[in-house]
Amino acid sequence: MSANKSSKLNRLLSSQPSGVVLCSSWLVEHGYSLDLQQRYKKSQWFESIGAGALIRYGDQVDYLGGVYAMQTQLELSLHPGGKTALGLQGKAHYLELSPKHAQLFGAQGEHVPLWFKKQDWSVNVKCTLSNFLPPEVGLTELSYKQFTVKVSNPARAIMECLYLAPKSQSLLEVYELMEGLNNLRPASVQQLLEVCSSIKVKRLFLYMADKANHDWVQYLDLNRVNLGSGKRAIVSNGVYITKYQITVPKELESME
Known part of the structure; x- marks a missing residue:
């Protein structure tokens, strides 16, 4: 992962608390394309909990x-x-x-x-x-x-x-x-x-x-x-x- 993409991921991880859902549409609005979201999932930074919703990989979300x-x-x-x-x-x-x-x-x-x-x-x-x-x-x-x-x-x-x-x-x-x-x-x-x-x-x-x-x-x-x-x-x-x-x-x- 390039330094730019790595800092973008770090920004996301640091700006959003753990224990919450991240809406795919909201991520797109904030510069995280669907393609980039797919790469995050493949790298096991995030996982899907349904169409249009992600959580941090392994996170406990109620x-x-x-x-x-x-x-x-x-x-x-x-x-x-x-x-x-x-x-x-x-x-x-x-x-x-x-x-x-x-x-x-x-x-x-x-x-x-x-x-x-x-x-x-x-x-x-x-x-x-x-x-x-x-x-x-x-x-x-x-x-x-x-x-x-x-x-x-x-x-x-x-x-x-x-x-x-x-x-x-x-x-x-x-x-x-x-x-x-x-x-x-x-x-x-x-x-x-x-x-x-x-x-x-x-x-x-x-x-x-x-x-x-x-x-x-x-x-x-x-x-x-x-x-x-x-x-x-x-x-x-x-x-x-x-x-x-x-x-x-x-x-x-x-x-x-």
């Missing part, structure tokens, strides 16, 4: 290394959300230490790369695409291994849980998670409530925050939050909560 690539190289809004985001930030202590599932959220219309969907990440990764919250609001940087990824902050994560409830997320479990969030920043919660387009999510969020007696609730200005009109039956045969005009499970309302 789904967050794939998320890093989607966020920083493909500029997608896909991010760990819901229970997964809470677990990554230590806000879900009773959840299993080695989760078998990971929940990602992204904007409606985004395309999850085939290499990410087909890769065996040793966890079942589910991607939910929705615009009920703007993709840029309520995210925080999480340091992981040698890189950082954007994940939902706790307030957004709870709203994402509520978006999935009650069909694919237990409301009782969400309430247990909400109980632990006694130090949310009112300004962050206020912003999320104002931009959230799901009436169901906003009413359930406020109902649970009220029920948990969190101090930060008193600092919210609900006059700036559109809570819609009319009743919402979240479940059938539940308990009607007059203040928020929602019907919730009897087991949830009876929780201390």
